[in-house]
Amino acid sequence: MIDNTPASVGTAAGAVPAETAPPVRPRLTFRQRLSLLDTKLSPYVYVLPFFVVFLIIGLYPLGYSAYLSFFSWPRFGVAHGPGVGWANYSHVLHDPIFRKALVNTLGIFVISSVPQIIIATIVAALLNTELRGRTWWRMSVLSPFVVAPAATALIFGSLFADQSGLVNGALHGLGLSGVDWHANRPASWLAIATMVNWRWTGYNALILLAAMQAIPNELYEAASLDGAGRVRQFLSITVPSIRPTLLFVIVTSTIGGLHIFTEPRLFDTNLQHQGGANYEFQTLTMYVFNTANSSTDPYPRAAAATWIEVLLIIAVSLGSFLLTRAAQRRSS
Amino acid sequence: MARRPGFMTYALLAAFVVGSVFPLYWSFVIGSVTKERAAASTPPLVPGGHFFENARRVFDQIDFWSALGNSVLISGISAASVVFFSTLAGFAFAKLRFRGNGPMMIFIVATMTVPTQLALIPMLKEFSNMGLSGSRAAVILPWVVTAFGVFFMRQYLVDALPDELIEAARVDGASMFRTFWSIAVPAARPAMAILGLFTFMQVWTDFMWPLVVLQGSDVQTLQTALDHLKIAPGQGIADMALLQAGTVMATVPLFLLFFAAGRQLVAGIMQGAIKG
Numbered sequence: 001m002i003d004n005t006p007a008s009v010g011t012a013a014g015a016v017p018a019e020t021a022p023p024v025r026p027r028l029t030f031r032q033r034l035s036l037l038d039t040k041l042s043p044y045v046y047v048l049p050f051f052v053v054f055l056i057i058g059l060y061p062l063g064y065s066a067y068l069s070f071f072s073w074p075r076f077g078v079a080h081g082p083g084v085g086w087a088n089y090s091h092v093l094h095d096p097i098f099r100k101a102l103v104n105t106l107g108i109f110v111i112s113s114v115p116q117i118i119i120a121t122i123v124a125a126l127l128n129t130e131l132r133g134r135t136w137w138r139m140s141v142l143s144p145f146v147v148a149p150a151a152t153a154l155i156f157g158s159l160f161a162d163q164s165g166l167v168n169g170a171l172h173g174l175g176l177s178g179v180d181w182h183a184n185r186p187a188s189w190l191a192i193a194t195m196v197n198w199r200w201t202g203y204n205a206l207i208l209l210a211a212m213q214a215i216p217n218e219l220y221e222a223a224s225l226d227g228a229g230r231v232r233q234f235l236s237i238t239v240p241s242i243r244p245t246l247l248f249v250i251v252t253s254t255i256g257g258l259h260i261f262t263e264p265r266l267f268d269t270n271l272q273h274q275g276g277a278n279y280e281f282q283t284l285t286m287y288v289f290n291t292a293n294s295s296t297d298p299y300p301r302a303a304a305a306t307w308i309e310v311l312l313i314i315a316v317s318l319g320s321f322l323l324t325r326a327a328q329r330r331s332s
Numbered sequence: 333m334a335r336r337p338g339f340m341t342y343a344l345l346a347a348f349v350v351g352s353v354f355p356l357y358w359s360f361v362i363g364s365v366t367k368e369r370a371a372a373s374t375p376p377l378v379p380g381g382h383f384f385e386n387a388r389r390v391f392d393q394i395d396f397w398s399a400l401g402n403s404v405l406i407s408g409i410s411a412a413s414v415v416f417f418s419t420l421a422g423f424a425f426a427k428l429r430f431r432g433n434g435p436m437m438i439f440i441v442a443t444m445t446v447p448t449q450l451a452l453i454p455m456l457k458e459f460s461n462m463g464l465s466g467s468r469a470a471v472i473l474p475w476v477v478t479a480f481g482v483f484f485m486r487q488y489l490v491d492a493l494p495d496e497l498i499e500a501a502r503v504d505g506a507s508m509f510r511t512f513w514s515i516a517v518p519a520a521r522p523a524m525a526i527l528g529l530f531t532f533m534q535v536w537t538d539f540m541w542p543l544v545v546l547q548g549s550d551v552q553t554l555q556t557a558l559d560h561l562k563i564a565p566g567q568g569i570a571d572m573a574l575l576q577a578g579t580v581m582a583t584v585p586l587f588l589l590f591f592a593a594g595r596q597l598v599a600g601i602m603q604g605a606i607k608g
Contacts, residue, residue: 035507042508043430046420049477054443057474060458061451068454119348126345129337139594140349142601146590147356148537150555151579154562155359158572166358169375202352203601210602220335251445259447262539271563285450285540292453299453306450313447 062310069303075295088297088304098305100279101287102312104189108264108283109257109316112193117250120201121242124208125234138209141202152195153266160191160267182269188281195263200256204249211245212238243328250324254317258309261285284309356583363576370573386577390561393574396581398550399557403536403585406468406553410475411532415524417477422485423516427498428508437486444479452544459545466549471542475535481527488523489516526600529593536586554582 028036069088072081092098123141131137147155159166160181168178179187215238223233239246264281265273274290275282282290288309292302362370365380390396424430425437456465464470493516501511517524539555546556561578590597 035505038508039502040430043424043428043433046424046428046512047436047482049417050421050440050479050482053474053476054448054479056458057455058443058446058448061454062446062448064454064458065451123345123348126337126341126348129335129341131337131341131345135595135598137345137349138598139590141345141352142594142598143590144352144355146533146586147583148539148555148586150537150539150558151359151583152355154558154575154579155355158362158576159355159358161572163373164371164375164572166375169373172373198352198355202348206598206601213602217335255445255447259450266559266562288450289452289544302453303451306452309450310447314445317445 062306065303065306068300069307071300072297073299075298080300084300088300089308091297092291092301092305092308097279097282098284098287101275101282101284104185104275104279104281105258105260105283105285107186108189108192108196108260108281109254111189112196113250113253113257115193116197116201116204116253117246119197120204120249121208121239121246123201123205124212125238127205127209128212128238138206141205143202144199145203147199149195149199149262150266152199153263156191156195156198156263157267157269160194182267182276183278183280185276185280188267188276192260192263192267192281195267196257196260200253204253207249208242208245211242215241240328247321247324247328251317251321254320255313258313258316259285261289284312359576359579359583361576362572363578363580365573367571367573370576371570382573383577383580386573387581389574390578390581394557394561394578395550395552396557396578399552399554400585402468402551403554406471407532407535410472410535411528413472413476414478414481414531415528418481418485418527419489419517419520419524420512421477421482422487422489423493423512423520425482425486426489427493427495427516437483440479440482444483449474449541452540455541456544465545466547466551468551470545471535471538471553474541475531478531481531484527485520485523489520492523493519526596526603529589529597530600532589533586533597554585558582 068080070083070085072084072087073079074081127134127137127141144152158164160168162168162178162181162183165181167181171178181187181191219237219241220233223237228236260283264275264283264286267281268275270277273286275286284305288302288305291305292298294301360383361376361379363386364383365376366382366385369376369380425433459465459470459473464473497515497519498511501515502508506514537555538553539559542553542556543559546552552560558578561575
């Protein structure tokens with residue numbers, strides 16, 4: 001830490017000769033005062049842009065959403081109408097489409113995050129060996145991350161196409177019947193979760209690999225002498241050693257996974273963007289988006305739905321944080 | 333332990349890589365056959381010779397070059413801005429003493445867990461009040477500086493920049509900004525490169541906010557253009573060859589960047605994991 005108090009500026013710079021300085025408080029020259037101001041104010045100026053941006057894109061929109069969610073606002077009105085208490089929240093919570101969206105979001109989240117983290121840990125362990133062409137393997141594993149979610153959704157939309165897709169083609173080839181990827185609810189979740197897993201598993205594997213590289217080799221050598229096999233070493237040395245990073249990966253994938261929007265929107269084959277003909281894979285974020293374009297009180301209801309989703313995301317992230325920590329405590 | 337990889341290690345990793353790369357190959361296969369072939373019930377497995385024909389149809393449906401230009405411009409400006417302002421704030425948090433330093437940093441980290449981007453409607457209204465909706469600036473503004481960027485640069489500078497260097501510069505009479513510019517920035521360069529690359533990719537792949545704020549505007553990014561391609565009248569959804577050709581075209585530019593700087597991206601993700 002640099003602490004440029006006036007005294008240290010004065011004496012260090014040697015600008016105030018001792019004999020002319022008043023005994024109690026040295027009079028500062030204009031330059032010194034400017035320098036002092038610079039020292040005191042600069043840190044605030046440097047961190048200010050973040051807070052301005054956060055005010056514009058975070059605090060104000062979220063705060064205004066909270067406010068708006070307690071009023072009515074007809075579709076073509078210029079300003080919001082009278083207060084309605086919790087009616088908008090109650091409407092959203094009782095809306096069968098909202099409930100479907102909630103279940104869809106959680107379902108997609110579970111089948112995308114759990115396998116993703118397990119596979120990422122295994123891939124990281126495989127990468128944490130003396131591979132030939134190490135950089136090449138790492139880059140290859142990361143390559144799906146370079147494909148934007150919108151492009152990912154279109155690619156997998158084609159792989160999982162009901163009529164012409166490769167997955168159904170393969171199923172037919174095996175003598176099985178094809179799956180209605182857009183009309184069968186769990187199947188549509190699986191297709192969307194596959195997109196998320198495809199894009200993020202390699203990325204998370206690299207984060208876990210970094211944590212694994214910090215594990216001292218002696219641990220493995222000792223276990224090896226004790227006759228522990230590779231799988232045993234993975235489970236009792238590798239996994240426990242990377243706990244903090246695992247926790248980080250789980251919480252970040254929770255926050256990201258629950259907002260899912262791009263993949264289901266572009267997976268849709270009808271143009272109403274309602275997430276399947278019968279809302280099979282409409283997610284909460286899509287619900288907010290669609291509610292804002294609906295006929296009755298679009299903005300206040302979308303605002304109420306926004307806040308329900310925000311609180312849900314915070315609760316689930318906190319829950320996954322606490323759960324993971326508790327599980328780790330128990331196993332140690 | 334035998335940290336030397338055996339056959340199984342290579343085989344499993346190879347299987348994972350095939351799974352990672354295959355969807356891209358598939359996209360090119362579908363993008364290079366005729367519309368009719370792409371819709372057949374037995375899917376093609378090898379590329380056809382119709383990619384350029386499909387690409388021409390993509391040009392007919394969306395203004396591809398303009399979308400590409402916008403994506404480059406928006407991502408480039410955002411990345412430069414995030415790098416500059418995050419380094420500046422990261423420098424203050426890592427090395428300067430001021431009231432509220434600790435609590436403000438904790439607040440910034442906490443904002444990363446709040447899904448702010450969900451409050452779309454108020455944000456959209458706010459941006460149209462500022463006269464920005466439908467403009468490139470509206471897409472860039474949320475990316476002027478990010479919580480992750482500030483945190484990342486702070487973590488890096490805490491260790492990478494010795495206090496003595498700053499002290500020496502100040503004693504020599506350098507202003508605070510001059511100290512930042514000639515002492516902190518050179519020390520922060522490796523982290524700045526990684527943050528820039530990472531932000532560029534994040535902005536490039538962003539979809540929801542550009543979709544909302546650019547609705548009905550002539551300005552589109554590559555990602556929102558893909559959405560337009562999908563709902564293109566009479567074609568879109570049913571025309572897989574068109575969609576995949578567009579997807580390939582929208583994905584190639586970022587892959588070029590990946591081939592050039594993928595090594596740094598890998599290093600950055602791994603380094604960010606340790607620092608974070």
